[in-house]
Amino acid sequence: MLLPLLTAVLLAMPPDPxxxxxxxxxxxxxxxxxxxHRNPELGYQEVRTAGKLAEKLRALGYEVTTGVGxxxxxxxxxxxxxxxxxxxxxxxxxxxxEKTGLPYASVATTKTDAGETVxxxxxxxxxxxxxxxxxxAALLAAVKNEWRGTLILVGQPAEEGGxxxxxxxxxxxxxxxxxxxxxxxxxxxxxxxxxxxxxTPGPTHANSDRVDITVYGKGGHGSTPHLTVDPIVxxxxxxxxxxxxxxxxxxxxxxxxxxxxxxxxxxTYNIIPDETTLKxxxxxFKPEVRERLLAAIARIAKAEAAAAGAPxxxxxxxxxxxxxxxSNDPALAKRITAAFExxxxxxxxxxxxxxMAGEDFGDFGRAANAPSLMFWLGATPAPxxxxxxxxxxxxxxxxSPLWAPDPEPTIKTGAAALAFAALEVLGKx
Numbered sequence: 371m372l373l374p375l376l377t378a379v380l381l382a383m384p385p386d387p388x389x390x391x392x393x394x395x396x397x398x399x400x401x402x403x404x405x406x407h408r409n410p411e412l413g414y415q416e417v418r419t420a421g422k423l424a425e426k427l428r429a430l431g432y433e434v435t436t437g438v439g440x441x442x443x444x445x446x447x448x449x450x451x452x453x454x455x456x457x458x459x460x461x462x463x464x465x466x467x468e469k470t471g472l473p474y475a476s477v478a479t480t481k482t483d484a485g486e487t488v489x490x491x492x493x494x495x496x497x498x499x500x501x502x503x504x505x506x507a508a509l510l511a512a513v514k515n516e517w518r519g520t521l522i523l524v525g526q527p528a529e530e531g532g533x534x535x536x537x538x539x540x541x542x543x544x545x546x547x548x549x550x551x552x553x554x555x556x557x558x559x560x561x562x563x564x565x566x567x568x569x570t571p572g573p574t575h576a577n578s579d580r581v582d583i584t585v586y587g588k589g590g591h592g593s594t595p596h597l598t599v600d601p602i603v604x605x606x607x608x609x610x611x612x613x614x615x616x617x618x619x620x621x622x623x624x625x626x627x628x629x630x631x632x633x634x635x636x637x638t639y640n641i642i643p644d645e646t647t648l649k650x651x652x653x654x655f656k657p658e659v660r661e662r663l664l665a666a667i668a669r670i671a672k673a674e675a676a677a678a679g680a681p682x683x684x685x686x687x688x689x690x691x692x693x694x695x696x697s698n699d700p701a702l703a704k705r706i707t708a709a710f711e712x713x714x715x716x717x718x719x720x721x722x723x724x725x726m727a728g729e730d731f732g733d734f735g736r737a738a739n740a741p742s743l744m745f746w747l748g749a750t751p752a753p754x755x756x757x758x759x760x761x762x763x764x765x766x767x768x769x770s771p772l773w774a775p776d777p778e779p780t781i782k783t784g785a786a787a788l789a790f791a792a793l794e795v796l797g798k799x
Contacts, residue, residue, distance in 0.1 A: 393782070396778065399501050399505050399781050400777055402501055403501040406501065407472075410490045410491055410492045411478075413532035414534075415480060420442070424436050424443050424525075432523065433446045438541050441527040442525060443524070444522065444523070444524055444525075444546075446523075448520045449519060451519075452518035452797025453519045454519060454551050455522070456554065456734055457506060457507075458523075459524070459525055460496045460525075460526045460731075466493050466771055468771055470771070478491075491771065494530065495773070498775050499784075502556060502784030502785045502788055505789075508785075510789050515799065516799070524734070544737060550735075550738050553741070553743070554706075554788065556744065556787065557745075558748075559722075559768070560749065560762060561722070562746060562747075562749070563748045563750055564750060564783070565783050566719070566720065566783070567746065567748065569706055569710065569720075569743070570703070570722055573655050573697045574696050574697060574744055576695050577693060577694055578651065578652070578653055579660070579664065580650070580651060582686075582689065583648040584645055584646075585635075585671070586644065586645050586675070586683075586685075587645060587680060592639065599680055601680070602636060602646050625659075625724075627651070629650060629651050630650050631649050631650065631651055633649075634647050668686040693728030693729060696731060698744065710745075714786075729744065731744050748780070748783075750765055750775075750776065
């Protein structure tokens with residue numbers, strides 16, 4: 371049975387549904403969004419979220435499969451002969467405490483795989499993504515007479531470093547549900563005002579790798595350092611020398627980041643430990659730059675350890691499942707930009723620069739050899755954005771405990787934009 375508000379939309383959808391239909395369904399979408407926000411789940415724990423999404427899509431007439439790639443959701447709507455279009459939303463939240471003060475703020479906690487209890491928050495807007503996917507699903511189902519083809523809607527688990535797209539593909543996604551001709555998605559952003567859109571032709575997200583370095587030393591008493599090989603000092607030297615990779619080994623016209631996010635070693639004041647670990651994030655766009663960065667990290671770590679007389683070489687390991695760089699198909703970006711400008715106005719559409727953040731949405735397009743595009747959805751309240759003069763350093767960012775999208779313009783614009791993007795590439799009657 372269809373849910374009440376969505377039933378009304380399907381029975382009496384206005385002539386131009388993506389722009390006007392979202393007003394009819396917004397109250398239900400808002401309630402759905404607040405529920406998701408109150409009840410966030412980490413990657414591969416999105417059982418409740420997946421269930422709620424599956425319920426909505428099934429009620430709209432989609433053929434729904436759950437448990438794809440552990441907790442993923444796939445919904446299919448066939449409507450005659452035409453292109454197959456994939457729309458994707460990621461579902462997972464982050465292990466962080468919310469500090470927005472919203473009446474629907476999360477107070478959830480959960481246990482990690484390591485058994486640690488952590489707070490959980492939708493600090494990256496994936497609840498917005500899921501909500502706009504439901505909105506677009508309703509709008510597109512309501513105007514089946516306006517398009518031909520097949521829609522594949524994806525609720526993806528574990529985008530935040532968990533390889534959720536890869537897990538769904540390894541679970542036979544293409545074989546079970548079909549190979550898309552186009553792949554589309556959106557991502558909310560803090561550096562655009564709510565109600566606006568961004569389309570970036572070409573590269574959008576960077577390669578992203580996690581590197582662990584374990585430095586081995588010879589422990590001993592802090593009062594007799596000459597009898598030890600101090601791995602903390604070696605680690606400090608490594609951190610400093612790593613900065614030369616971008617500053618002196620990388621072409622200034624290339625994009626690259628090498629960041630040491632954590633150093634862990636030792637237990638107390640007067641004990642020199644046997645080993646110290648470093649955790650790095652490494653970002654790039656081009657494959658050859660990525661290879662040079664990783665090779666340089668290993669070379670520097672080993673050289674600094676050798677210079678200090680370490681008893682053995684550091685262990686340098688690149689974690690499996692790093693993100694590959696994403697790129698919007700230029701021709702598709704041109705089409706979607708034109709559609710957005712025609713329906714939202716040129717003043718609402720921009721072409722932001724690429725980001726060094728990582729994202730695994732591109733895995734779907736690469737696996738299917740299909741043009742793909744992820745567009746940006748402004749989510750910062752317009753008055754707040756204006757007061758900051760558009761300066762992102764003065765605004766709460768994604769992954770901030772203060773991140774709070776402006777729900778109404780963000781959800782309405784996102785749902786309509788996803789629908790317009792799909793209608794642009796679906797077949798016409």
